[in-house]
Amino acid sequence: MNNQIENEIKKFENQIRRRYLLPEAIVLDCKPIGYPFHVLNVDLTYLANRQLHLAEEFVMKCINHELNKHKEIALFLGMDENLIEKVVSELLSKNLITREDVLKLTELGLNSLEQQTVLAPMSETKTFYIDALNGKLSEKFYLNPFDSKNNNNSALNKIVKKPRKGHIEDIVEYYENIEKLLQNYNNSNRIELIQVNKIEKVYTQWHELLLVLYQRNSEDKEIEYEIFSRGNIQVEYRTTIEQLYAEGKKILDPIFQEIEQDKLSNDNLVERPILSPINNENIKTVEKLSAKIQSLDDPDFFIDSKNKSIKEERKKLKQELDQIKAQSKISEIIHTYEHRDYLFNTFKEAKQRIMIVSPWIKGYAVDQEFLGILEATLNRKIQVYMFYGIKGSSQQNDLKTIKKLEELSTQYKNFRFEKVKNTHRKILVCDNKFGIVTSFNFLSFRADPNLTYRDELGVIIRDSATIEDLFNSGINLTQDEI
Structure with missing residues (x-):
């Protein structure tokens, strides 16, 4: 059985590698999910052979x-x-x-x-399927049934309302499609739907798909997903899910959360430290102490702490936190959706210099909003350094976006845009105010949950000497090319 699973995973990897030109893509996990369809048994009358x-x-x-x-x-x-x-x-x-x-x-x-x-009308019962996420009508299915009762957490919620038995007005909008599908049922020249007599039976059934999580390569900590069924990538289902996310209907989030709890450790999602004082233990300690200090402001804490001095406890924790911050140079911890805000605020607030280092460049991250803010920053005469490039990444980058950035670097002498030989670093430097070391790809990810699923973690450094070291480490990437 294990060999069978390994073979399936290899097939998934091969398809992802071919489709997205990712020769080193690695499948991390796959989970069955239930995709809902409304099944209709409809009695109708039509003319055939027209x-x-x-x-x-x-x-x-x-x-x-x-x-x-x-x-x-x-x-x-x-x-x-x-x-x-x-x-x-x-x-x-x-x-x-x-x-x-x-x-x-x-x-x-x-x-x-x-x-x-002289054609005689025909009356019979036909079965149709309504996709309960996008409302598309079809006449047949090949997917395996999914047991939604025993796997409730992995069954996607219905979006399209289920038609009611005996209420043909609920499916009037489908009449034209029903007539087209009847054509597929018959080998006649033409079908004409006369009327839908009644909905004899209607129920919802979940069909099994596979949600496959993967990385672009072994060093990349970003986790992306794809939808499979019958052993193949299903673009239509993925498109439907992305459209729902764009509308604010985040139907995969509960499943992602379950996978995160059961399968994925956040410890593995933190970027390998660029500066030696930064490590995972320090990050955990800062978060833990910060959470404890915040809990002291919770009114419920006073109930459980009658015999303790709140002020003394807070003072003790604050001293401990300040000590670990001083030792580690870590000022704050930031999570996935905070990164892009810090990036854009850096563009707006920088007085002298900005540095961004990120392995890949994608158009949905370096979008029109990004380019507009960048150009406004350059017009303020701020020096901007932007470095990218990792071994084997040529096919993973958006060449049109890179060309736009190259054109800006030609137009603005204060914009230094370069491809380096091989870096997996993700850093952001704003003047001498702060530096960020993170797992977040500033130039290839915009923290949009309908595009991908991931958890990112970063640290903010406000120590001026460490910020300068961070900046110089970025400049040294380009000197390695000489």
């Missing part, structure tokens, strides 16, 4: 009743004369009518019109 379009039939009936000119037919049917001309041209090409002095039906046309008028 060889003629409705407009063709009406025009041929007019000709058969000696309305032989375009204007006469258009006037009788209340249709545009140009449209009648198009229908007539189509009938002529099919040899259903002739154009001599007047329009006449051919023998083939007479037979087709007779066949059209």
Whole structure:
């Protein structure tokens, strides 16, 4: 069984590598999730084997009743004369009518019109599926059923309201699609839906997909996801989920949280320290002491601490925190969604210099908002240093975005934009005010949950000497190229 799972993971990796040109992509985990569909058993009546379009039939009936000119037919049917001309041209090409002095039906046309008028309606029950996330109607499915009762936390919530049994008004908007799908059921030339008689049965069923988490390479700590079913990447499902996220409906978040608790350790998501005083133990200690100090301001704490001096406890913790901050140079801890705010505030508030180092560049991070703020900063004569580049990253970068940055570096002498040989660093320096060392990719991620799932952690340094060391470490990356 383990060998089977390993083989499946290898298949997932190979598909991700080919699709996104990521030769070193690594699958971390895969989890079954339930995708909801409303199943409809509908009784309906339709005509099959209709060889003629409705407009063709009406025009041929007019000709058969000696309305032989375009204007006469258009006037009788209340249709545009140009449209009648198009229908007539189509009938002529099919040899259903002739154009001599007047329009006449051919023998083939007479037979087709007779066949059209003797069709008997058919009534039967058909099964259709409504995608409960995007509302798309389909006539069949191949996915495995998902047990939503025993896996409630992994079943996606329904977005589209389920039609009610016996209420055909709930599916009126689907009539046109039902008629098209009936065409697939039958090998006839044409189907005409006469009416939907009733909804005999309706229920919701979850179908199994696989949520696959992966990294671009072994050094990259970003975790991204893809949707698989039947062994293949399912772009349509991924697109639907991303559109829902854009609308604020974060349907995968509960599943991501469950995976984070069960499978992923935040310890592994912190960037390897650039400066020796920064390490994971110091980060944990600062967070722990900060949380304790904040808890002293909680009114409930006073109930549990009747026999303790709040002031003494706070003073003791504050001294301990100041000591570890002084030793580690760590001033504050920041998490995923705070990074981009710090980046943009740096652009707005810097007085002298800014440095950004990040391995990759992507257009959805360095977007129009980013470029606009950057150019405004350059117009304020702020010196901006922006370095990127990691081994094997050429196919992972957005070349159009890089070209825009290169054009800005040509236009502004105070913008130094360079590709370095190989760095996995992510740093941000603002004057001598602060520096950030983090796992967050400033130039390839904008902390948008509908694009990817990840947890990022960074530290802020306010010690002036350490900030200068951080800045110089970035400059040294370019000197290594010489």
